[in-house]
Amino acid sequence: MTEPELSFGGGVRHPHALPLQVLGQQNALVPPTQLVATTSANVLSEVMTSELLVQRARSGESQAIRQLLTQLGPGVLRTVRRTLGAQHPDVEDMMQEALVAVIKALPSFRGQCRIEHFAQRIALFRVLEERKRQRASKRAHGESAMDPDQIASRVMHPGDTLDSRRQELLRELFTTLPPAQSEAFALRHVLDYSVEMIADATATPANTVRSRLRLAKQALIARIGQSAYWRELSPEDS
Amino acid sequence: MRSVDFHPEHLIDHVVRGVSLSKSDAEPQLHLQECHACRLELDLHAALNAEPEVLTGDGELIERAIERATLQLSQGGVHRIGDAKHLRTKHRRFSPIMLGIGVSLMAAAAAALGLVLQFVSSDGVETAGADAKLAPSIEARPREAVRDPNGDSETAPSVESVVQVRNRPPEKPEPSATKEGGRGTQLSGNLSPAELFAQATALRRAGEASRAVRVFRQLQRQHPSSPEAGASRLSLARLLMEHTNDPGGALLQFEAYLKSGGPLEQEALVGQALALDRLGRPAEARGAWRQVLRRYPGSTYAKQARLKVESDP
Numbered sequence: 278m279t280e281p282e283l284s285f286g287g288g289v290r291h292p293h294a295l296p297l298q299v300l301g302q303q304n305a306l307v308p309p310t311q312l313v314a315t316t317s318a319n320v321l322s323e324v325m326t327s328e329l330l331v332q333r334a335r336s337g338e339s340q341a342i343r344q345l346l347t348q349l350g351p352g353v354l355r356t357v358r359r360t361l362g363a364q365h366p367d368v369e370d371m372m373q374e375a376l377v378a379v380i381k382a383l384p385s386f387r388g389q390c391r392i393e394h395f396a397q398r399i400a401l402f403r404v405l406e407e408r409k410r411q412r413a414s415k416r417a418h419g420e421s422a423m424d425p426d427q428i429a430s431r432v433m434h435p436g437d438t439l440d441s442r443r444q445e446l447l448r449e450l451f452t453t454l455p456p457a458q459s460e461a462f463a464l465r466h467v468l469d470y471s472v473e474m475i476a477d478a479t480a481t482p483a484n485t486v487r488s489r490l491r492l493a494k495q496a497l498i499a500r501i502g503q504s505a506y507w508r509e510l511s512p513e514d515s
Numbered sequence: 516m517r518s519v520d521f522h523p524e525h526l527i528d529h530v531v532r533g534v535s536l537s538k539s540d541a542e543p544q545l546h547l548q549e550c551h552a553c554r555l556e557l558d559l560h561a562a563l564n565a566e567p568e569v570l571t572g573d574g575e576l577i578e579r580a581i582e583r584a585t586l587q588l589s590q591g592g593v594h595r596i597g598d599a600k601h602l603r604t605k606h607r608r609f610s611p612i613m614l615g616i617g618v619s620l621m622a623a624a625a626a627a628l629g630l631v632l633q634f635v636s637s638d639g640v641e642t643a644g645a646d647a648k649l650a651p652s653i654e655a656r657p658r659e660a661v662r663d664p665n666g667d668s669e670t671a672p673s674v675e676s677v678v679q680v681r682n683r684p685p686e687k688p689e690p691s692a693t694k695e696g697g698r699g700t701q702l703s704g705n706l707s708p709a710e711l712f713a714q715a716t717a718l719r720r721a722g723e724a725s726r727a728v729r730v731f732r733q734l735q736r737q738h739p740s741s742p743e744a745g746a747s748r749l750s751l752a753r754l755l756m757e758h759t760n761d762p763g764g765a766l767l768q769f770e771a772y773l774k775s776g777g778p779l780e781q782e783a784l785v786g787q788a789l790a791l792d793r794l795g796r797p798a799e800a801r802g803a804w805r806q807v808l809r810r811y812p813g814s815t816y817a818k819q820a821r822l823k824v825e826s827d828p
Contacts, residue, residue: 343585350577355568363566366720369576376584443562466560471528487524494552501555503781503811512554 327392335383346376349396353379356400359467361408362448374407375400394468398478401467405459408452443510450500454493461486462493523553530557708734708741715747724758748772749779752786762793781807785816788823 330348333341350372357371379396386395451463460479464470472490476483501507523546547553706714715730731751735744752768755761769787773780788803804823807816 339585339589342588343581346581346584347577350581351573354573354577354580358568359563359566363570369580372576372580373583373587376580377587380584380588440562440565443559444566447559447563465527465531466563469531471532472524490524490527494556497555497559498552510555510558512551512558 328388331383331386331388331392334380335386342380345392346380349379349393350376352393352397353400356397356467357404360401360404360448360451360463362444371404371407375403378403397468398464401463402460405451405463409456409459412452439510442507446497446500446507446510450493450497453500454496457481458489458493458496461489465490523550527553527556527560531560708738708743711738712743712747716750719750719754724754728754728759745772745775745777748775749783749786752783752790756786756790756793762790766790766794781811781816784810785820788820792823 327348330341330345334345353375354368354372357368357375358365361368361371379399382395382399386392447466451459451467453459454462457479461475464475464478470478472483472486475481475486475490479486481489501511526546547557711730711734715727715734718724718727718730728751731747731754734741734747735751738744748768748771752765752772755765755768766787769783769790772783773787777783784803784807788800788807791797791800791803801824804820807820808824811817
């Protein structure tokens with residue numbers, strides 16, 4: 278996957294770019310040219326360490342697996358939480374599932390992007406897959422897809438602000454949209470991917486991605502029109 | 516961005532990735548003002564960003580998840596991931612040899628058994644006697660095989676104990692719990708609606724369905740007009756349908772929810788239809804499914820509703 282290059286002299290910063298301290302920006306007295314050299318060296322060293330770690334983890338070395346998971350943990354947790362909701366009771370279980378999925382997917386990691394981004398994508402897809410599986414299973418058993426945890430969450434965390442409803446609506450779409458649309462939509466909103474990045478990540482032409490995002494938006498509008506509860510979120514009403 | 520390159524999805528990309536539009540980008544600005552869909556999508560994205568990303572206790576949560584994940588991987592055999600092909604080949608190479616050894620051993624065992632039986636019968640001893648001699652060792656083998664080397668019998672439960680557990684009659688309700696709300700009252704005391712709801716939810720998650728039902732009922736009885744009581748109708752209905760096999764009770768809850776109104780009306784309508792199906796009231800169930808179809812034609816339940824309406828006579 279091609280990703281925007283890190284820009285040290287301003288410009289677009291990738292949303293998942295390295296934290297400032299890794300870029301060396303804490304050292305404000307260093308001249309800009311020297312800063313670029315230092316930061317490049319830091320980045321290079323970090324990438325090399327990560328690559329080595331990935332190789333060791335891939336070969337099944339348990340210490341390397343643990344170290345890699347520790348490195349990837351915060352990003353994976355952020356992804357799981359953004360997909361499920363901060364208060365969702367399954368966050369910890371899904372975090373575990375996502376970490377296992379990341380390690381199992383390591384043989385397919387070709388080093389064309391940072392391991393953190395790879396892990397976040399795997400985590401996102403794993404959570405979506407599990408949510409859809411749960412939903413399908415409920416429907417196959419003739420149960421209502423009504424989620425008691427969702428009801429409980431509404432009542433026990435009564436921040437029923439417009440924001441919490443918006444989050445709820447977005448997350449509902451992640452699980453109800455057709456897979457390709459859901460994938461594109463979630464990559465955009467959970468991981469802040471652009472059209473081109475989604476195209477790279479899913480090996481799909483950019484125009485197809487645009488079309489999927491447009492269809493997802495249509496589904497969103499349709500969902501809003503289905504109930505008075507959601508209609509309050511419409512910008513027309515605000 | 517030049518107007519010739521403008522596409523609504525690029526506009527969303529810009530805003531999502533934190534790049535503000537310049538004043539010269541008149542067309543995107545205009546589009547954003549007029550297009551409700553794009554504005555809605557951006558509102559939703561902003562709401563997602565408003566949620567805190569880091570919470571207290573995250574460090575412990577990550578550690579626990581890593582611990583469990585590494586355990587899961589070690590049990591599932593992570594070492595096979597990279598080497599799956601190699602292992603498979605190796606396995607294939609050895610399998611005929613292993614098969615050969617297995618067949619030879621079985622043949623030798625059968626021959627030995629034949630010799631023993633022949634020897635015993637030729638000595639005039641009754642075959643039953645031979646069986647009696649052999650029987651204890653055959654019986655004893657599985658027990659020895661499952662016994663833990665350290666003598667810890669808990670790690671390998673006997674067949675009898677498993678059967679006993681499976682055949683155990685359902686637990687009798689405790690005396691205090693037999694009355695409606697008895698146990699719940701004892702547990703819950705004078706709790707607020709939010710506390711009762713939280714308690715019932717915790718019980719439900721712990722798999723204690725019947726106790727959860729009691730606490731939900733207590734909540735509805737003691738605080739009938741609270742929002743928690745309203746929301747509890749759907750949770751309770753679902754528990755009654757799925758865990759206590761009481762579609763009649765569930766139907767009453769769904770109907771009460773629909774009467775008072777709420778954001779999950781669609782789900783309550785579907786629940787009502789399912790409960791009527793379960794109760795064997797097909798005409799009413801069909802009516803409920805029709806209502807789902809009429810009110811929510813584009814919903815995720817529409818297909819199911821259509822099938823029900825069309826398939827039933």
